[in-house]
Amino acid sequence: xxxxxxxQAAVSRSDFLLDSLEQVPATDISANIVGFxxxxxxxxxxxxxxxxxxxxxxxxxxxxxxxxxxTPNNGKSFIASNLAASLSRVAREITxxxxxxxxxxTLRSLFxxxxxxxxxxxxxxxxxxxxxxxxxxxGSNMVIMPAFPQKxxxxxxxxxxRMTDLISEIRNFxxxxxxxxxxxxxxxxxxAVLCAEQLDAVVLVVEQGVxxxxxxxxxxxVLYPTKILGTVLNRFSGSIVDPLDYSGYLDxx
Numbered sequence: 001x002x003x004x005x006x007x008q009a010a011v012s013r014s015d016f017l018l019d020s021l022e023q024v025p026a027t028d029i030s031a032n033i034v035g036f037x038x039x040x041x042x043x044x045x046x047x048x049x050x051x052x053x054x055x056x057x058x059x060x061x062x063x064x065x066x067x068x069x070x071t072p073n074n075g076k077s078f079i080a081s082n083l084a085a086s087l088s089r090v091a092r093e094i095t096x097x098x099x100x101x102x103x104x105x106t107l108r109s110l111f112x113x114x115x116x117x118x119x120x121x122x123x124x125x126x127x128x129x130x131x132x133x134x135x136x137x138x139g140s141n142m143v144i145m146p147a148f149p150q151k152x153x154x155x156x157x158x159x160x161x162r163m164t165d166l167i168s169e170i171r172n173f174x175x176x177x178x179x180x181x182x183x184x185x186x187x188x189x190x191x192a193v194l195c196a197e198q199l200d201a202v203v204l205v206v207e208q209g210v211x212x213x214x215x216x217x218x219x220x221x222v223l224y225p226t227k228i229l230g231t232v233l234n235r236f237s238g239s240i241v242d243p244l245d246y247s248g249y250l251d252x253x
Contacts, residue, residue: 014094014141017174021136021143028112029137032078035085036140046086049232053083053203054090056229057178062200063171064179065229066100068192069205070215072185075234076205077106080182087178088142094177096134096170098145100195101184102154105147111137113146120150122166123157130169143177145170158194167198186219193222201227207234 026036034042057065067080084097099107102120107113113135122128134143150157157163170179181199183192196202204219220228 014174017131018094018136018141018143021131021134023138024111024113024135024144026138030110030112033081033085033110035082035087036089036137036142038089043082043086046082049079049083050086050090053229054087057201060201060227060229062227062229063176064167064181064199066181066183066192066196066199066202067205068183068196068202068219069185069207070211070219071187072104074185074205074207074211076185077101077110077182079203079205079232079234080180081107081110084142084180085137085140087180088137088140091141091178093141094174095142096145096173096177096179097142098170098179098181099147100158100181100191102147102150102157102191103184103189105149107144107182108146108148111135111144111146113144115148116146118147119145119166120147120154120157123160123162124150125162130166130173134173143173154191155189155194158191163195164198186222187215193226196223196226199226201229203229204231205234206231 034040035046037043038047056062067076067083069076081097084095088095097107099105099119102123105118117126117128117133119133122133130145134145136143170177181195183195183202186192202223204216206216
């Protein structure tokens with residue numbers, strides 16, 4: 001039986017778009033990004049996380065989710081990057097990793113990106129297409145949309161009509177991509193809450209021995225009514241995770 005013509009068109013559109021984007025050499029990516037390597041034992045937790053997340057995204061009809069944490073340095077950018085990398089290994093469509101932490105964007109460092117136009121510039125009103133911002137990870141169907149440090153307050157950008165336009169454009173970038181957004185920490189400012197309002201759901205990253213029960217409860221309250229798909233427990237530098245409330249911890253040696 002032949003393929004559905006609409007599916008063929010979507011694949012062709014995705015392939016054409018990917019080929020047109022600036023490439024990020026795989027050798028430039030931080031060694032901490034292990035999600036691309038299916039056989040690497042360090043990638044195992046992210047495969048479990050990927051499976052759990054895909055199940056919940058299908059269950060709730062989610063396409064675009066945010067990754068946030070109560071406080072800085074809980075490992076959210078590490079989790080977001082590896083999750084997106086792992087998802088890109090199995091997704092038929094493009095997987096997008098978008099940096100919406102406009103005050104302290106981290107993805108540029110993890111992927112060794114030279115300063116250029118980013119999502120902050122788009123939100124600030126510059127006439128930019130997303131294809132001018134997006135970079136394709138070499139040899140994959142993963143696209144990163146970076147941000148670079150913004151001067152001044154960023155809450156206005158997070159609450160702007162341009163943010164609404166951005167989310168709408170990303171949802172249709174090259175078909176129907178799966179989108180992971182690296183959000184700011186919740187307790188730094190209200191940027192994360194403002195961004196999360198426009199997403200389908202969020203995942204909370206908490207750090208063992210650092211995040212308190214009170215912080216977790218408060219995080220849930222401030223995010224309401226945004227759906228929380230689950231929590232990821234970062235036990236050691238983002239390396240070991242408990243995928244979306246699964247019992248037990250995933251460890252490796």
